[in-house]
Amino acid sequence: MAVALIACSAAGAEPGAPVPRGSTLHPDGWKQLPAIATAVASAAAGDGIVIDAVDAWGEPGAGCYGVWLALHGGAADAATLADQVLGGATGLAPGDIVKPDGPDGVLAFAFARPPYRGRVRAQLGNGRIAATACFGNQREPTACHAACAQVLQEVP
Numbered sequence: 334m335a336v337a338l339i340a341c342s343a344a345g346a347e348p349g350a351p352v353p354r355g356s357t358l359h360p361d362g363w364k365q366l367p368a369i370a371t372a373v374a375s376a377a378a379g380d381g382i383v384i385d386a387v388d389a390w391g392e393p394g395a396g397c398y399g400v401w402l403a404l405h406g407g408a409a410d411a412a413t414l415a416d417q418v419l420g421g422a423t424g425l426a427p428g429d430i431v432k433p434d435g436p437d438g439v440l441a442f443a444f445a446r447p448p449y450r451g452r453v454r455a456q457l458g459n460g461r462i463a464a465t466a467c468f469g470n471q472r473e474p475t476a477c478h479a480a481c482a483q484v485l486q487e488v489p
Contacts, residue, residue: 360483363392373389373402374387377404383406384403387401388400388401395477396471397473397481398468399467399481410436411435414457418440422444424446425446426446427442428445451468452481467485
């Protein structure tokens with residue numbers, strides 16, 4: 334997942350389920366960004382990794398972006414997956430980390446990769462990751478923060 338975030342210059346549904354257009358995961362005024370989705374999928378691909386779905390959207394004029402990625406591979410539990418995600422977060426300066434404490438659960442963390450700042454919330458377990466990242470740059474930080482709070486609130 335961290336590699337995917339780097340690919341989009343900074344990524345709550347079940348893996349494989351589409352994110353409904355017009356839901357709060359797509360704030361009003363945000364548009365689909367297929368080039369970012371393609372870059373995220375390419376960056377996250379690897380041996381034994383299957384990309385189930387990827388979506389990217391944003392308001393480039395305001396500097397606000399969201400990425401949703403679902404993938405699977407292996408049979409790792411949530412704690413192992415969390416360590417793998419955070420271990421691959423090179424260059425993201427993760428902070429405010431909340432790790433799952435059972436065989437499945439939620440990993441949440443803030444990240445910064447100038448000029449971007451954002452948050453990730455990921456459902457982990459049984460070798461699966463369904464993650465949403467929402468981030469923004471310095472153009473409209475208040476608007477991006479509010480939109481990202483809305484996006485991430487909807488992620489289980």
